[in-house]
Amino acid sequence: GESVGLHLPTLSVQEGDNSIINxxxxxxxxxxxxxxxxxxxxxxxxxxxIRSNMDKRQGQRVTVLLNKTVKHLSxxxxxxxxxxxxxxxxxxxxxxxxxxxxxxxxxxxxKP
Amino acid sequence: xxxxxxxxxxxxxxxxxxxxxSCSPISGHRSVSWYQQTPGQGLQFLFEYFSxxxxxxxxxxxxxxxxxxSNSRSEMNVSTLELGDSALYLCAxxxxxxxxxxxxxxxxxxxxxxx
Numbered sequence: 380g381e382s383v384g385l386h387l388p389t390l391s392v393q394e395g396d397n398s399i400i401n402x403x404x405x406x407x408x409x410x411x412x413x414x415x416x417x418x419x420x421x422x423x424x425x426x427x428x429i430r431s432n433m434d435k436r437q438g439q440r441v442t443v444l445l446n447k448t449v450k451h452l453s454x455x456x457x458x459x460x461x462x463x464x465x466x467x468x469x470x471x472x473x474x475x476x477x478x479x480x481x482x483x484x485x486x487x488x489x490k491p
Numbered sequence: 492x493x494x495x496x497x498x499x500x501x502x503x504x505x506x507x508x509x510x511x512x513s514c515s516p517i518s519g520h521r522s523v524s525w526y527q528q529t530p531g532q533g534l535q536f537l538f539e540y541f542s543x544x545x546x547x548x549x550x551x552x553x554x555x556x557x558x559x560x561s562n563s564r565s566e567m568n569v570s571t572l573e574l575g576d577s578a579l580y581l582c583a584x585x586x587x588x589x590x591x592x593x594x595x596x597x598x599x600x601x602x603x604x605x606x
Binding site for chain 1: 495526533534536547581583595596597598599600
C-alpha cells in the first residue's frame with residue numbers, strides 16, 4: 380500500500396547549525412503535506428504545511444520543500460536551537476482517496 | 492481557547508482488563524480521531540468520529556472501540572488488554588472531518604502501560 384517514510388531515524392546537529400529532515404512518500408496523488416513536531420510527553424504540534432501545487436513554503440525559521448518528481452519532502456530548520464530537539468513527522472493527505480498517513484518520525488538532537 | 496484534553500495522562504492496567512480513555516476536543520470541533528503511538532509502529536490510526544458517527548476506521552481488532560457524545564467528547568475503550576497494547580494513545584480534533592485538517596490539533600495523550 381501507499382506509505383510515508385523517513386530517510387534518517389535520528390539526526391544530531393550542533394546548536395546554531397541548520398537542520399534538514401527528509402521524508403519520502405509514495406502516493407503521487409497526495410494533495411497536501413504537513414510537518415509535525417512532537418516534544419517528549421506531548422502530542423504532535425503543527426509546524427508548517429504545503430500543497431502539492433507548490434514546491435517551497437517558508438515559515439519562521441522553517442522551510443518546507445516539495446519535490447514531486449522524486450516524491451520527496453524536506454523540512455529545513457535554520458539556526459537550530461535546543462528547543463528544536465524533538466521528533467519530527469511528515470504527514471501526507473490524499474483527498475480523493477480519503478487518506479491521511481503519518482511517517483515514522485525522525486528524532487532531532489541539538490547539541491549545545 | 493482550551494486545547495484538546497485527554498484523561499487520564501497515565502494509566503497502568505493488567506493483562507485481561509479493560510480500559511476507557513477520554514478526549515475532550517477544542518470547543519466547536521466536531522471531529523475526533525484516535526491514534527496509537529508506539530516506538531516500533533509510529534502513529535497508527537484507530538478511528539475517527541464526526542457528529543457522533545464513526546466515519547473511518549483503521550486496522551485494529553474489535554477489542555478497540557470508541558464512541559462520541561453529543562457534546563463531541565469522545566471515549567475509546569480497549570477490552571481484554573494485551574501487553575502489546577502498551578502505547579501512547581493520542582486524540583486529535585478538527586472542525587471538519589480529519590482529512591480537511593482545519594485546525595487539526597492533538598492532545599498530549601494517555602500513556603497506557605499493560606503489565
